[in-house]
Amino acid sequence: MPPSGEATIAIEWSLLTLSFFFVSLRIYSYFLRRTTSLIPELILIFSLAVETGCIICDTITYHLGGLTEYLSDVPDTLPLNKLDYVSSVLFYLGIFLPKACIVAFYYGLVPEISTRVRIALKLLTAYLVVSVMVIFLGLFVSCRPLSTNWSTGPDFCPFTTGAEFFEIHLAFDLSCDIMIFALPFFLIHDLKLHKRQKYTVYGIFLLGAITIAIGVARCISLNISPLNTPIYIWAAAEYCGSMIVVCLPSLKPLLKSLGISISSLTDRTRSKRTWVYDKYDSKKGPVQDGLATFVHATSLDGSQVELRKMEGGILKTSSVTME
16 A cells, blocks of 8 residues: 555655754754864755755645656646656755765865875766756756646657656766765775774765665666655655765764763762761871861763862872873
8 A cells, every 4th residue: 555645745744854853963063063164064954955845846746636646646737747847856956965965075085085086086076067967958958948848738848757867867866876985985094093983984874875775766666666655755765865874974073072971971970978087196096086078070081089178188189090
């Protein structure tokens, strides 16, 4: 049983909300460190705005009766055709924005990487630009006049909504993803990172395989299934998934700062207690009873300090841990 139009819209907005959450974390993480260019963040915000517009178009399509469970049941009306074309433009071009964000992130590492990796990065950038240009020409130039893309008459141009254009877009989409997420495996060798840090970065970028898998699933769904609503879900999952994957590498500083904050609350504990003690004279023995205030503190590096307030002064005991 395919998901209903209402369920499809609910899933799309849920995915978009999740994307908003991760993008917000990335922006907050940027303002915590402010050591990199703002360009990747601006691209990501624009990407989020484009995906929001795409899902708004899908929501309007649902209210106009176009989000049917089967492709054969979609009515052929001018408003729905226009919405379908606008949504396609937003998706086909917008899906390359998260890729551009990652490439911009790579350029922030250029001073630290080798010449051969810089050359590979420039070739990747050129390929990404060519991909966007080909898709742009397919959307706006292949069918003239432009109104034939949404016409309900015999002059309708099916290229932008047909299988051929979809396959062209998918080829550029997946090839860009493969190259983008393969580049770090060559780049990391040229960075001065500890082995554990390298494994962490490898794991983060391997998540890019999720985006590739979703793209393949969307292709299979469109080519072998007569269902309509799963196409919308797969498209939203690919777009939102790509944005989330883009955000993950930049969240490590935020998680680290949160970890330090939690540690500072748990490790830097202070206990203040009152002790009863006997003053002791080496010649006379115990002289009198008294009170001592004991304060204990542990720092983040494991060092300890003890203060004992006694009659006539304060006794300080320090234990320093060095690595």
